Amino acid sequence: MIVLGRIVAPFGVQGWVKIHPFGDDPVEWRKMPQWWLCAEDGAPAERWTPYTLKACRAHGKGLVAAFGEVPDRNAAEAIDGWYIGAPREALPKPAEDEYYWGDLVGLEVFNEAGTRLGVVDGLLSTGAHDVLQVKDDGQDGGERLIPFVAAYVLDVDLATRRIRVAWGEDW
Numbered sequence: 001m002i003v004l005g006r007i008v009a010p011f012g013v014q015g016w017v018k019i020h021p022f023g024d025d026p027v028e029w030r031k032m033p034q035w036w037l038c039a040e041d042g043a044p045a046e047r048w049t050p051y052t053l054k055a056c057r058a059h060g061k062g063l064v065a066a067f068g069e070v071p072d073r074n075a076a077e078a079i080d081g082w083y084i085g086a087p088r089e090a091l092p093k094p095a096e097d098e099y100y101w102g103d104l105v106g107l108e109v110f111n112e113a114g115t116r117l118g119v120v121d122g123l124l125s126t127g128a129h130d131v132l133q134v135k136d137d138g139q140d141g142g143e144r145l146i147p148f149v150a151a152y153v154l155d156v157d158l159a160t161r162r163i164r165v166a167w168g169e170d171w
Contacts, residue, residue, distance in 0.1 A: 001036060001045050001085040002102035004029060010076035011064045016055075017076050019063040019084060022101055022125060026063050028092050030056045035067070037082045048085060061127075099156060101130075109134045109146070109163045112154070117144055117167060132163070144171070 005021040019026070029035070036048040052068035070076050094100060101123045109117045109132070121135040121143070130148040135141075146152055146167055154164045 001038075001043075001048055002088055002091060002100050003041055003083050003085045004035075005063070005084045007037075007079055007082050007084065008062070009080060010073050011059075013073045014066070015070040015072050015076050016064050016066045017070070017079065018059065019065055021062060022123070027056070027058050029063075029086075031092050032086060032090055034086075034090070035065075036085050036087070037079060038085065039082050041083050045087065097156075099158075103158060104132070104156070104163070107156070107158075107161050107163050109144075109165055109167075111165055111167050111169060113169075115169045117146075117165070117169065120163065123148065 003022060005019045005026065007017045008020045009018045010016070011018045021029075030053070033053055034050045035053055036050050038048040040047070051070070054066040054068050056063055056065040070079065088100075088102070091100065104120050105122060107120045109120060111117055118134040118136040120132050122133040124131040124133060124145070132144075132146040132148050132153075134144040134146055136144060144167070146165055152166050154166055156163050
């Protein structure tokens with residue numbers, strides 16, 4: 001499952017929920033007639049429950065959505081804090097040079113000199129741009145935070161599972 005966002009609050013009295021999306025262009029999710037919800041991030045696929053999307057629209061920096069299985073505010077409160085996801089094959093195809101966060105996690109990160117900096121352990125949404133959390137599995141076991149912008153991320157190769165960045169080894 002690819003985690004797309006999280007329900008952050010009920011919205012109104014008719015079962016709508018506010019959603020904080022993880023990534024850009026969440027309005028495209030409307031093309032999926034079914035979304036999957038789970039109380040735990042990273043849970044196995046069989047623990048995710050499909051929900052029928054009735055309506056979805058942009059709201060501020062996020063979304064609001066209504067599901068067939070969530071008829072009122074009480075039902076919306078029961079799924080507050082749950083994660084929204086979808087199997088990879090159900091997602092709309094990303095545009096060129098766009099990636100789902102789930103596709104980036106686990107990729108090895110190398111700088112321009114060919115030095116391995118670590119593995120993408122997660123991403124952060126800072127508002128201005130997304131940030132790669134790169135776990136260094138070397139001696140210090142530290143973490144690098146690399147902005148996911150063209151100035152630093154030179155290329156992403158999903159086939160070889162590598163990201164090349166303009167980032168110093170000692171930064």
